[in-house]
Amino acid sequence: MTPVIAFACTFSLGCVGLALLLIGVRLMKGPAAQDRIMALDNLYITSMLLLLLLGIRHDSVSNLNAALIIGLIGFASSMALGKFILRGEVIE
Amino acid sequence: MNASTLPVVLEYLIAALIVIAGLLSLIGAIGLLRFKSFYQRLHAPSLGATMGITVLGIASLLYFNFSGQAVGFQEILIIVFLLFTVPLTALIVTRAALYRHRRAGRDVPGRDNLRGGSAENLHERLVTGDDIDEEYDPRESC
Numbered sequence: 001m002t003p004v005i006a007f008a009c010t011f012s013l014g015c016v017g018l019a020l021l022l023i024g025v026r027l028m029k030g031p032a033a034q035d036r037i038m039a040l041d042n043l044y045i046t047s048m049l050l051l052l053l054l055g056i057r058h059d060s061v062s063n064l065n066a067a068l069i070i071g072l073i074g075f076a077s078s079m080a081l082g083k084f085i086l087r088g089e090v091i092e
Numbered sequence: 093m094n095a096s097t098l099p100v101v102l103e104y105l106i107a108a109l110i111v112i113a114g115l116l117s118l119i120g121a122i123g124l125l126r127f128k129s130f131y132q133r134l135h136a137p138s139l140g141a142t143m144g145i146t147v148l149g150i151a152s153l154l155y156f157n158f159s160g161q162a163v164g165f166q167e168i169l170i171i172v173f174l175l176f177t178v179p180l181t182a183l184i185v186t187r188a189a190l191y192r193h194r195r196a197g198r199d200v201p202g203r204d205n206l207r208g209g210s211a212e213n214l215h216e217r218l219v220t221g222d223d224i225d226e227e228y229d230p231r232e233s234c
Contacts, residue, residue: 008108008110009110012110012115015115015117015118019120019122022121023124032130033192034188035130035133038124038185042137045145045174045178046121048170053114056151056155056156061164064152067166075177075181078184078185082181083188
């Protein structure tokens with residue numbers, strides 16, 4: 001870990017933390033259900049970004065597998081929530 | 093990792109990509125929070141998240157493969173998977189929001205061409221709710 005990449009990682013971790021906080025605010029106060037679904041969708045994508053950043057920061061490749069699994073399950077859950085508010089049931 | 097295996101140019105490139113990814117994600121979150129209507133709000137975070145993940149995946153790919161560690165190929169999987177899934181999720185949620193707004197009587201673009209109707213009395217049909225599926229029972233209003 002060189003100092004330049006360490007500084008960039010720290011800055012970017014601050015940005016991602018602030019982004020998670022703002023998405024959490026939208027998740028709390030979203031007027032309708034679709035706003036909350038979009039907020040949840042972006043919450044899992046931002047957490048994937050956080051895992052990638054921590055993987056670079058701590059020199060561990062195994063964080064990438066965790067990010068991949070979060071992506072898979074997050075896509076399934078977002079699609080299920082979208083189908084639920086579209087049709088009223090998940091599997092027809 | 094020893095720092096000497098990474099070239100200086102590549103190091104600054106990786107740092108710049110990491111900073112750009114963080115800023116893109118932050119811009120997407122600000123757009124998600126600050127835009128007024130739902131259809132505007134759909135726009136910023138999808139772009140920010142996709143571009144942030146792509147840029148950070150490229151940075152991570154460069155970092156892990158040029159620093160002499162194990163070859164990481166999961167970033168390519170993550171980037172390709174996200175480039176497919178983010179528009180799909182946005183499409184499904186947009187269709188759900190259009191359905192709910194149209195059912196609540198708001199003036200949104202309807203599917204009048206697909207249903208064989210004309211676009212002349214589109215506004216009346218949307219407001220009075222002629223083409224509303226009555227069997228669907230949403231638990232909450234929009």
